[in-house]
Every structure is written in structure tokens, then in C-alpha cells.
Amino acid sequence: xxxxxxxxxxxxxxxxxxxxxxxxxxxxxxTLLQGKCRYASIKAAVPDITDRxxxxxxxxxxSEGLVxxxxxxxxxxxxxxxLTKKGRELQDALREISSWAERWxxxxxxxxxxxxxxxxxxxxxxxxxxx
Numbered sequence: 053x054x055x056x057x058x059x060x061x062x063x064x065x066x067x068x069x070x071x072x073x074x075x076x077x078x079x080x081x082x083t084l085l086q087g088k089c090r091y092a093s094i095k096a097a098v099p100d101i102t103d104r105x106x107x108x109x110x111x112x113x114x115s116e117g118l119v120x121x122x123x124x125x126x127x128x129x130x131x132x133x134x135l136t137k138k139g140r141e142l143q144d145a146l147r148e149i150s151s152w153a154e155r156w157x158x159x160x161x162x163x164x165x166x167x168x169x170x171x172x173x174x175x176x177x178x179x180x181x182x183x
Contacts, residue, residue, distance in 0.1 A: 071116060072142065076101050076109050078149070081135070084119065085143055088134040113139070 072078060076098060083089060083097040095106055110133060113119040118139035124130040135142075 072145075074109070074112075076105055077113065078146065080106070080109055080113065081118070081139065081142060082146060082150075084133060084135045084139065085146065088122075088132045090130060090132055094133065118142070 072081065079098045079101075080094060083094050089097075091106070091110075094110075095101060095103070098106070101109075110119060110121070114121055117136055119133055120136050122132045122134070124132060
């Protein structure tokens, strides 16, 4: 029996998956689905995200038109983030991913070790000292 030809992945689908599948992006979007948030609130809601990574992801989501950044001229000045219409339309897709995760991804337990942080630096081999 001959193999049936496999259709190439749709470029729009591929771009969408790459966009929302970037590390931390889904968690940021889930947080913003709850409403307007300040930077500190998003950071507190997304475990282990660094300031640099959060800033980078928010800029990326803003440039894609998923997130709007609003500077509130108050004392002190406040910056708030919220999903745009385009971003809010991801709600059903994220809800489906969440439901899938509830069924198939085991819940973390308190005794599980979190994955090591990536520093972006190659680790040096450790010297073994004779005893």
C-alpha cells in the first residue's frame, strides 16, 4: 500500500503556534484574560519569569496586536496591559488547551523539583579533585 502524501503545514497555523507557544506567552495571555493588569501583577501571576523575559514577551505581544499598553498619567505614573480584541479572541483556544492539560498533564506536587533555570551560558565541566 502506497503512503498517502502528507500536506504541508499551513504557514498561518505554524506562525500562530509559534506566537502563542513561546515560553511564558500562554501564561501571560491567561493572566490578561482576567482583565487589565499592571506589570507587577503579571509578574506575580507567572511563576519564575524574569523581568527581562516579561518585558520582552509583552513587547512582542504588543507588536503583534494582541496586547495594548496604556500609560495612566497618575502620580506615580501607572502602566497597564490588557488584551486587544485580537488577543481576547484567543480565549476559546486557550480554554481548550487548558481543558486538555487538565486531562493529560499530571499536576505538579510539592516534592517535584522545578526544571533548572536556563542562564544562556554553557556550563563548564567541573574539576574532580582527588581525595
